[in-house]
Amino acid sequence: MISEEYIRLYGIDSDQEEQRIALTSGRVPVAVYGLGKMGLPLAAVYAELTGNVTGVDIDSSVVDRINAGVSPVTGEPGLDDLIASLTAEGSLEAVDTPTVAAATAAVHVVIVPTTLTRDKHPDLTALEAAVESIGAGLSPGDQVIIESTVPPGTCGGFVKPLLERVSGLSPDQFGVAFCPERTSSGRALEDIRGAYPKVVGGVDDESTRVARLIYDELSNNDVITVSDATTAESVKVFEGLYRDVNIALANELAQIRDDLEIDVVEAIMVANTQPFCDIHLPGAGVGGHCIPYYPYFVFDRVKTSMPLCQTARETNDSMPQFLVSKLVERLAAHETAIEDATVVVLGLTYRPGVAEVRASPAIPLVETLQHLGARVFVVDPILDKATAPFPLTALEEVPVDDLDGAVLVTNHDEFATIDWTSYDSLVCIDGRDALPDSSAKHDVYVVGRGSK
Template identity: 55%
Template sequence: MTASLYDSLLEPDAQRTQFGAGEIPVAVYGLGKMGLPLASVYAEHTGNVTGVDIDETVVERINVGDCHVQGEPGLPALVESLVADGSLTATTDAATAAADAVLHVVMVPTLIDDRNNPDLSAVKAAVDEIAAGLAPGDTVIFESTLPPRATTDVLRPRLAEESGLAGDCFGVAVCPERTSSGRALADIRGTHPKVVGGVDDESGRVAELVYGELVDNDIVRVADATTAEAVKVFEGLYRDVNIALANDLARLTGELGVDVRAAIDAANTQPYCDIHTPGPGVGGHCIPYYPYFVLNWLDGQPATLATARSVNDAMPRFVVDRVAEGLAVTRAASIADGGVSMADDRSDATPAPDEVLDGATVAVLGLTYRAGVEETRASPGIDICANLAARGASVLAADPLVDAEGLTATDVPAEELPDHAPDAVVLATAHEAFEALDWTALPPTVVVDGRDVLDLTGTDHRLYTVGRGWQ
């Protein structure tokens, strides 16, 4: 028996019973690293979920109980059990899934084009598939992160137009994911309160009811769908701006002559202060992109957001500048040791930073944006590699999770780094595997630590830590 949640005459308790009994078929569109965990949580509560993805290989693997998403504790076993008991199936046939479902959950990404404009093409494609099977009483929930007003101005009208239904006979809500890679199941189940907002009161009520069954945490129902969209975007904007502040302060380390990280830690003992941590840049599929959901979507142009983006985008170059600075000093010291006076010929004694990078061998440790996460989107490590190569360096890249395919860098296992005797090393991502690197096996080298994890005491390396300076 198929039931409906939107505009139903049943009492909420009866609807909850139907939802838990699988009488409300669910389709989840997008089975990537966040979509598959979400579909799995829905399936463990309802026993009646169809996951939709355009990738045939992904669908085939899921349908034999094989989880293609790596690095998510508990997910492989959960997928295997849900597929085995029929609670979760996968398909590339979105039209059939949409026709069979009553609750449609969209978890495809909002992209950014080459001009940093929000690109809703993937979400629109899912909307068109849903619209082909949309029926009165259905509800569409967007978990995708969306630019504010995208649902009311673009997606809901498109659903109505493509389905031929009046906009008030189906529900639409925004319930943005608040999930991090590596802890998806825990986050979906309720690490954080769940924010929900509907395009109308009934849509908001349905979203609140559904997630009240899925989430072991508070449900924060906001005024409308646009507010829900804004909440998710604002979270990312706060972090981007705060990290930019930390990075700007880190740039003052040399001039101030203080350990900026220590100063930040002390400042944060005041309860009204929460300065984030400086680093080599900001990566991932969220924070670097959300500012453009405002800057290149709305008419207003908040100067703070644009400035923060420029600061954080500049950090990979700042890191490379420190490499060049260290090599220049090392080269100058070598010249001085060879009998050349620093005062004799300044251009020879102290090479220009860009010149000293030309022909140098520099190893970059870490190509993913975060330790332990197989995600390279907007990764500072990749930008550091590109900047080094553009300035004439020969770049080696080591990462236990991904390779350097498509980069101007040569893959080198971290344990083999001493064999290549690099002139400099940059730690861009603090993968646990790098803890085993034998720094004493490397010849004296310039090392730039973007993550404040290295202790090279007792070695001859010249260490610069972002936020602490030269040590």
């Protein structure tokens, strides 16, 4: 680590260029709290820039692997080599005690998960724990940046007051800003380094200035400053709301395909050749830790009803049931009752190639099939059997002779090589428009397209 005198950025009487040089030379110690799928790549990019980053994670096994030069995050091109290099040169180290990092850091970056409670209210437990730890070591001139997606108003109404209370500092002695994480699994380093413009907004003008200074150096793309932290928080959740509503439109159109007797996907794609139309494509449902959660972050903070966004959530949540209904309908046409059927579900993760099952539409789909009495085999080649929510079966172990139906929920690359000609006649429900031509011998129903 850099041994020269450390400096701080917020409210300090020094010019921008001096602060920029201090940041990039490692004289501004940075702590990144949360070393998960997005947090570790973020810490790595900060370490590339400053050479002086402490990563914080309460999981000691994660910390041990990072300090050994091994990335616990998989599926991110370039991250393995980058972690090995950064830890070897001392630019990045990890600790499992947040207060240790907070005591020395001048910039604190929080990227811990925000989940939902059982009754779908935002759960800020992880954020609260991180902020309390930061508050215990907060010094005058420190800057706190929240990258965790949070309900609008969190930085000003929750983070700032909590830091004041725990640290004992007055509100003008430290900065708080929000910078939305605009990153996708599988391309995290590329996204963080500047695939999209960065957005920053602070609880005061000085917080915004410091955040802009930092991200101007971190990103090779533009940095957009907005009016305040609440606006920046809203930018992030509005992006998710847009996608949720748009996907819901596509999924609702897919559900009327049989009434219209057309290929809805074809109609959508041709409609999108008009520049004012940009309809997404239908599918098996919306999963992951982002889009299904963000509407509730807004619902929780507003008094005005939001029937459009509420309906979009309900529509997207209904897609697993829609797939099941099509399977039951097609099986019945072949004189097979669902309670007598053996079905294989292909894909349990919410996205192909990403080992994440949070809010995956495959979960309620499997549960519904089991509730209806079907014998269900679940296949997912990228999931660890020990952590999967259902018992997993290797594809070659699925009883071919007894199989009546197949539902493709997640189009992993590994499924592209399935030889469908080797199976007896099946009812196949394709939730991703991804079954190959070799499936043509079967009764195939594609969401949005109909019979294949």
